[in-house]
Amino acid sequence: MRFVKGHGTGNDFVVVPDPDARLDLSPRDVAVLCDRREGIGADGVLRVVRTKLCPEVDALAGEAEWFMDYRNADGSVAEMCGNGVRVFARYLVDAGLAAPGEFGVATRSGVKRVRLGAEGDVTVDMGRPKVLGDSAAVVSGRAYRGLNVNMGNPHLACVIDDPVAGLDLTTEPGYDRATYPDGVNVELINLIGDRTVAMRVHERGSGETLSCGTGAVATAVAAARAAGETEGVWAVRVRGGTVTVTLDGGTSCLSGPAVLVVSGEFPAVL
Numbered sequence: 001m002r003f004v005k006g007h008g009t010g011n012d013f014v015v016v017p018d019p020d021a022r023l024d025l026s027p028r029d030v031a032v033l034c035d036r037r038e039g040i041g042a043d044g045v046l047r048v049v050r051t052k053l054c055p056e057v058d059a060l061a062g063e064a065e066w067f068m069d070y071r072n073a074d075g076s077v078a079e080m081c082g083n084g085v086r087v088f089a090r091y092l093v094d095a096g097l098a099a100p101g102e103f104g105v106a107t108r109s110g111v112k113r114v115r116l117g118a119e120g121d122v123t124v125d126m127g128r129p130k131v132l133g134d135s136a137a138v139v140s141g142r143a144y145r146g147l148n149v150n151m152g153n154p155h156l157a158c159v160i161d162d163p164v165a166g167l168d169l170t171t172e173p174g175y176d177r178a179t180y181p182d183g184v185n186v187e188l189i190n191l192i193g194d195r196t197v198a199m200r201v202h203e204r205g206s207g208e209t210l211s212c213g214t215g216a217v218a219t220a221v222a223a224a225r226a227a228g229e230t231e232g233v234w235a236v237r238v239r240g241g242t243v244t245v246t247l248d249g250g251t252s253c254l255s256g257p258a259v260l261v262v263s264g265e266f267p268a269v270l
């Protein structure tokens with residue numbers, strides 16, 4: 001099985017080309033691929049498959065030839081992945097499956113428009129963030145209030161005063177299971193300057209990651225709200241670099257680097 005490894009600000013993915021929908025990737029297969037000691041190692045898998053061949057999204061085939069079948073490192077399925085879709089777009093263009101410029105990618109959360117910039121950045125229109133109220137997370141024994149933001153996938157974005165650099169995110173934060181019956185991605189955020197924030201994230205199904213695109217947008221929404229704003233361009237500093245989020249009151253855009261680092265063949269178990 002061929003694979004390509006890529007990342008967006010350190011949020012890393014195994015890209016698995018499966019244009020004709022021949023692979024039946026089980027949760028265990030995905031967990032093996034993502035294992036950092038016994039597999040390739042990644043936060044998730046991006047299966048590249050023709051939209052028209054996947055019954056769960058084939059209605060989107062007119063707008064997007066390719067479906068990003070995203071899986072978390074533990075094998076669970078997620079609706080959307082902001083950094084993943086940027087890496088996916090980079091792969092499509094490098095592999096000659098899409099022309100450089102702007103095009104649509106099908107996801108479980110609808111079609112996302114992506115654009116490859118001249119400087120190597122990839123931008124994705126992430127759609128309108130849905131703000132669903134307040135909730136709370138418990139990290140290192142402390143409870144933090146946060147904003148429930150749905151980006152296709154669930155987020156709890158907490159603007160806090162404690163320095164995020166000092167938090168222990170090795171275990172899953174506590175959260176309200178009635179609010180988030182399918183689990184949640186938790187962002188811890190410090191306001192550090194003019195429309196600039198530092199963010200750490202614990203992802204559902206992957207643990208702490210170096211970056212999270214949907215989480216960066218949820219972060220910008222929570223930070224903007226804390227600053228009494230609804231629009232603007234926010235720099236979100238994550239452990240793996242910086243991404244930029246533009247809020248225009250309607251939609252949201254995520255920009256940042258997306259790079260492919262290695263390709264190869266995975267033998268054996270799959």
Ligand SMILES: N[C@@H](CCC[C@H](N)C(=O)O)C(=O)O
Nearest residue numbers: 078081082083153212213214
């Ligand atoms: N890293 C991603 C989000 C991946 C999915 C998430 N773990 C979930 O289960 O919702 C991103 O860049 O958005």
